[in-house]
Amino acid sequence: MTAAAVLREPKDFASEQEIRWCPGCGDYAVLRAVEKALAELGADPDRTVFVSGIGCAARFPHYLATYGFHGIHGRAPALATGIKLANPELDVWVVGGDGDMLAIGTNHLVHALRRDVDLVIMVLNNAVYGLTKGQASPTTPIGTRTPTTPLGVVEHPLSACALALAAGGRFVARALDVHQKLLPEILVRARNHPGAAMVEVLQNCVIYADGAWSHLSDKAHAADAQLILRHGEPLLFANGRKGLRLSQERVGLDVVEVGPEGPDAAGVLRHDERDPALARMLAELSPPMPVAMGVLYADPAPRTFERALREQEEDARARDPGLDLATLVRRAPTWEVSG
Amino acid sequence: MGEGERESGIRGARTRERLSSVVVRLSGDSGDGIQVVGSQLTLATAISGAELETFPDFPAEIRAPAGTTFGVSSFQIHFADHPIHTVGDRPDVLVAFNPAALKVNLPDLREGALIILDPDSFSARALERARLRSDPRTDGTLARFRVIEIPIEARARQAAAASGVSARQAGRTKNFWALGLILWMFDRDLEPVRAWIARRFASEPQLAEANRAALDAGYAFGETAEIPLPAYAVPRAPKPPGTYRTVTGLEALAFGLLDGARNAELKLVFCSYPITPASGLFHLLAGMRGLGVTTFQAEDEIAAVCAAIGASYAGALGVTATSGPGMALKTEALTLAVATELPLVVIDVQRAGPATGMPTKTEQSDLFHALWGRPGEAPLVVLAAASPADCFAMAREAVRLAVHHMTPVILLADGFLANAAEPWRVPELSRKPEFPVRFARAGEPVSPWRRDDRGVRPWVVPGTAHRAYRITGLEKDFETGTISYDPANHARMTEARRLKVLKVAEDIPEQGCELGEPGARLAVVGWGSTYGPIADAVAAMRARGCDVAHVHLRYLWPLPANLGSLLASFGRLLVPEMNTGQLATLLRAHYLLPAEPLFNVTGRPFQVRELIGAIERALGDRP
Numbered sequence: 001m002t003a004a005a006v007l008r009e010p011k012d013f014a015s016e017q018e019i020r021w022c023p024g025c026g027d028y029a030v031l032r033a034v035e036k037a038l039a040e041l042g043a044d045p046d047r048t049v050f051v052s053g054i055g056c057a058a059r060f061p062h063y064l065a066t067y068g069f070h071g072i073h074g075r076a077p078a079l080a081t082g083i084k085l086a087n088p089e090l091d092v093w094v095v096g097g098d099g100d101m102l103a104i105g106t107n108h109l110v111h112a113l114r115r116d117v118d119l120v121i122m123v124l125n126n127a128v129y130g131l132t133k134g135q136a137s138p139t140t141p142i143g144t145r146t147p148t149t150p151l152g153v154v155e156h157p158l159s160a161c162a163l164a165l166a167a168g169g170r171f172v173a174r175a176l177d178v179h180q181k182l183l184p185e186i187l188v189r190a191r192n193h194p195g196a197a198m199v200e201v202l203q204n205c206v207i208y209a210d211g212a213w214s215h216l217s218d219k220a221h222a223a224d225a226q227l228i229l230r231h232g233e234p235l236l237f238a239n240g241r242k243g244l245r246l247s248q249e250r251v252g253l254d255v256v257e258v259g260p261e262g263p264d265a266a267g268v269l270r271h272d273e274r275d276p277a278l279a280r281m282l283a284e285l286s287p288p289m290p291v292a293m294g295v296l297y298a299d300p301a302p303r304t305f306e307r308a309l310r311e312q313e314e315d316a317r318a319r320d321p322g323l324d325l326a327t328l329v330r331r332a333p334t335w336e337v338s339g
Numbered sequence: 340m341g342e343g344e345r346e347s348g349i350r351g352a353r354t355r356e357r358l359s360s361v362v363v364r365l366s367g368d369s370g371d372g373i374q375v376v377g378s379q380l381t382l383a384t385a386i387s388g389a390e391l392e393t394f395p396d397f398p399a400e401i402r403a404p405a406g407t408t409f410g411v412s413s414f415q416i417h418f419a420d421h422p423i424h425t426v427g428d429r430p431d432v433l434v435a436f437n438p439a440a441l442k443v444n445l446p447d448l449r450e451g452a453l454i455i456l457d458p459d460s461f462s463a464r465a466l467e468r469a470r471l472r473s474d475p476r477t478d479g480t481l482a483r484f485r486v487i488e489i490p491i492e493a494r495a496r497q498a499a500a501a502s503g504v505s506a507r508q509a510g511r512t513k514n515f516w517a518l519g520l521i522l523w524m525f526d527r528d529l530e531p532v533r534a535w536i537a538r539r540f541a542s543e544p545q546l547a548e549a550n551r552a553a554l555d556a557g558y559a560f561g562e563t564a565e566i567p568l569p570a571y572a573v574p575r576a577p578k579p580p581g582t583y584r585t586v587t588g589l590e591a592l593a594f595g596l597l598d599g600a601r602n603a604e605l606k607l608v609f610c611s612y613p614i615t616p617a618s619g620l621f622h623l624l625a626g627m628r629g630l631g632v633t634t635f636q637a638e639d640e641i642a643a644v645c646a647a648i649g650a651s652y653a654g655a656l657g658v659t660a661t662s663g664p665g666m667a668l669k670t671e672a673l674t675l676a677v678a679t680e681l682p683l684v685v686i687d688v689q690r691a692g693p694a695t696g697m698p699t700k701t702e703q704s705d706l707f708h709a710l711w712g713r714p715g716e717a718p719l720v721v722l723a724a725a726s727p728a729d730c731f732a733m734a735r736e737a738v739r740l741a742v743h744h745m746t747p748v749i750l751l752a753d754g755f756l757a758n759a760a761e762p763w764r765v766p767e768l769s770r771k772p773e774f775p776v777r778f779a780r781a782g783e784p785v786s787p788w789r790r791d792d793r794g795v796r797p798w799v800v801p802g803t804a805h806r807a808y809r810i811t812g813l814e815k816d817f818e819t820g821t822i823s824y825d826p827a828n829h830a831r832m833t834e835a836r837r838l839k840v841l842k843v844a845e846d847i848p849e850q851g852c853e854l855g856e857p858g859a860r861l862a863v864v865g866w867g868s869t870y871g872p873i874a875d876a877v878a879a880m881r882a883r884g885c886d887v888a889h890v891h892l893r894y895l896w897p898l899p900a901n902l903g904s905l906l907a908s909f910g911r912l913l914v915p916e917m918n919t920g921q922l923a924t925l926l927r928a929h930y931l932l933p934a935e936p937l938f939n940v941t942g943r944p945f946q947v948r949e950l951i952g953a954i955e956r957a958l959g960d961r962p
Contacts, residue, residue, distance in 0.1 A: 046801075046804045049801045061809050066807055067808065069652060070809065070811035071648075071812060075641060075645040077642075078641065078646050082651075082653070083801070084653075086649070086654055087801070087802060090801055090802060107642070111638040312628060323629050325594065330582070332585070333531060333535075334582050334584045335388070336580075336582055337388070337580050337581060
């Protein structure tokens with residue numbers, strides 16, 4: 001690349017495309033957060049690729065001034081893996097909704113995380129199928145009536161963060177679309193994490209599932225409903241009046257009141273991003289417990305998938321230097337036929 | 340066996356009968372090491388200078404219960420002093436290691452064929468396992484054959500004992516003992532096999548010694564046996580000068596892909612998911628990582644093709660390989676490659692379907708799927724390889740057309756081609772890339788959707804400065820590439836994608852005749868692995884003075900520009916296929932010509948005599 005690094009404003013990452021999301025859609029806020037993060041990272045639009053599947057969230061690449069590949073439903077992680085196989089130097093982001101990533105393409109999400117491909121994978125979870133007009137998704141709460149579940153959903157919703165941890169994901173984070181400070185911070189960290197980073201964004205669909213996350217986002221009870229995680233800091237919520245400690249009776253977390261002696265005296269745990277057991281407990285927290293927001297888990301592996309592959313390739317080359325196709329085809333027993 | 344004449348001994352005191360061609364089949368349990376000695380017999384035969392074709396026929400079960408008919412594994416070799424293109428209709432020699440192997444192979448044998456049996460394997464229990472009510476050696480079943488009984492396993496055990504291996508291991512060298520005998524019988528050199536054993540068992544010297552001793556003992560048995568053993572000689576076949584090796588279809592595909600990538604100056608990124616009978620290609624390429632090929636085992640068939648598309652998008656050569664069931668799963672992604680106009684090579688090693696079908700048996704029944712089996716108007720290029728060695732040229736061609744026409748290319752092979760082997764003249768590989776790719780350059784003020792006069796769009800690779808653009812499976816505006824649902828634009832884009840693929844016909848060779856001339860009374864028209872039996876059948880009929888031609892299609896879409904006029908020149912068209920008439924239907928629909936289908940859906944290739952019969956009938960119907 002010839003162009004020197006140029007500091008860019010968030011707006012410089014917007015494409016010329018007219019945005020076609022519904023007015024009030026949470027995706028606008030997520031797009032703003034992504035533009036902020038890209039500016040903060042000093043990203044080079046010519047070396048950045050956004051890859052998506054199908055759905056409202058999957059329109060994302062059209063609205064960014066980077067390279068973009070709007071693929072087919074659920075397969076974005078597989079497309080992105082291929083891009084990294086061809087050119088590990090590219091900065092590749094995957095964006096999908098809960099249908100894309102937790103239904104039709106769950107398999108690809110699981111394996112991209114397991115392999116630790118160096119990708120940022122954003123799961124925009126609005127608990128509904130928007131583009132196909134309001135059907136239940138794998139994250140729709142039990143009892144919800146939708147066109148495909150007129151008598152109410154009977155299936156248990158899936159947790160993207162718990163799934164990502166079970167898949168061996170080494171960077172797992174969660175935020176709300178309205179977290180305009182926390183979300184860009186998480187995205188910057190996700191990008192700087194070597195390997196696969198999964199960021200779940202709880203995002204509001206104003207048309208088909210309006211208020212799906214209002215029990216978490218409404219100002220009136222946000223402080224009680226959200227547990228904002230900071231590495232090394234105590235697990236506090238409700239403006240510091242409550243915290244989480246290890247249960248005395250079972251394997252799990254209990255809410256504890258924090259007295260004037262402070263959180264440590266109350267036995268409140270401190271967040272450790274490198275503790276997988278704690279991360280799993282945090283991922284499973286759901287109302288009436290506070291829901292964990294921020295980086296649940298971040299513990300990079302010694303080498304990413306692409307790096308490990310490249311090392312193998314270099315080793316193979318070093319073991320057999322100078323090997324070319326002309327030599328290889330003659331490695332089998334040969335015989336000469338003279339004219 | 341071909342016509343023979345007696346002549347005095349070439350080696351030892353015996354008389355060797357000179358033959359022009361022989362078909363040998365080795366058969367036993369899937370754990371007996373049949374395929375291993377089959378490949379060694381191939382090597383020894385190839386080095387002797389004979390023409391040859393081989394085919395392994397193994398069960399889908401990895402280790403079926405010993406002694407059962409469904410656990411039988413076989414290897415067939417056809418060798419000759421003249422050009423041949425098939426593994427031979429009927430074995431002249433069968434080595435059967437147990438009653439089940441005898442039972443399974445008996446219906447295929449030529450009358451009067453030589454059968455070599457191990458009498459110790461015919462226990463009451465073994466007969467029962469093979470579901471034989473009586474002993475075929477004594478109940479008259481073998482009356483029409485020449486049978487020689489040799490206690491192969493006992494003799495192998497005896498020979499191998501001195502090496503210090505266990506009695507059980509010594510008994511397991513019976514495959515090499517039998518190979519030694521066959522090599523003596525056809526006057527082949529032992530040395531290449533001895534060298535292979537030394538390499539293969541380098542880390543287990545006792546096993547190396549045991550197998551070598553068994554091999555030598557089998558050979559020595561032939562020379563000194565007191566029973567009348569037949570001995571034959573099949574002279575060298577005349578061939579164009581050069582360096583030769585044997586090659587299977589899968590090996591040739593791997594080399595062809597690598598050579599294609601090299602000539603295009605692209606990194607080969609091979610993304611696949613294990614499936615019989617395509618997995619062998621993956622195994623081969625995974626062993627070639629030192630050449631700079633990247634191999635990726637995806638979580639499923641869909642991820643495999645999507646990763647290959649992603650790799651092509653990012654400027655590599657994305658390739659995926661599969662078989663019928665996997666083709667079905669890749670279908671939507673193929674339409675994405677069509678819509679985004681990215682290069683992609685998909686190798687379909689066809690097998691007998693539908694559904695799981697017969698995974699280890701061959702068929703040509705994916706032609707319609709390759710041509711038309713996609714939702715939406717989604718045209719792409721379809722090629723087919725004709726023989727194991729032809730897989731090299733066609734894989735290379737698939738790469739060339741994909742990268743220079745920005746289109747997915749499906750290359751059809753099949754289970755027979757994949758595993759069959761034949762001698763291959765090792766090509767001279769040019770140093771200079773023959774069809775290098777030119778990516779769109781930084782800052783060139785050209786839209787990624789501006790087509791050239793062939794209707795091909797530029798390949799703009801992420802990382803190129805000032806060219807960032809969005810690509811999508813949604814319909815795109817013809818000029819700008821942005822999303823468009825405009826009716827006239829969709830019609831225009833559909834036509835642009837159709838014409839782009841049709842124009843590939845200007846970049847492929849004209850269709851000619853393999854044998855015979857345009858205007859013949861009858862043309863036998865084939866595609867894919869029916870090449871061998873058609874070539875041999877047409878050659879035989881032409882030798883009888885019949886006016887018959889052989890036309891073999893390697894380009895199935897677009898069809899060669901002159902194909903219609905060529906086919907119209909013949910009096911009659913016979914189209915043999917291992918399906919129920921897919922190419923015949925295509926030719927009828929496309930050219931309104933009365934192509935007559937000839938089916939074979941047995942899971943096995945056509946036999947030459949079957950085709951000769953069909954040609955005789957076709958020529959005989961009319962004066």
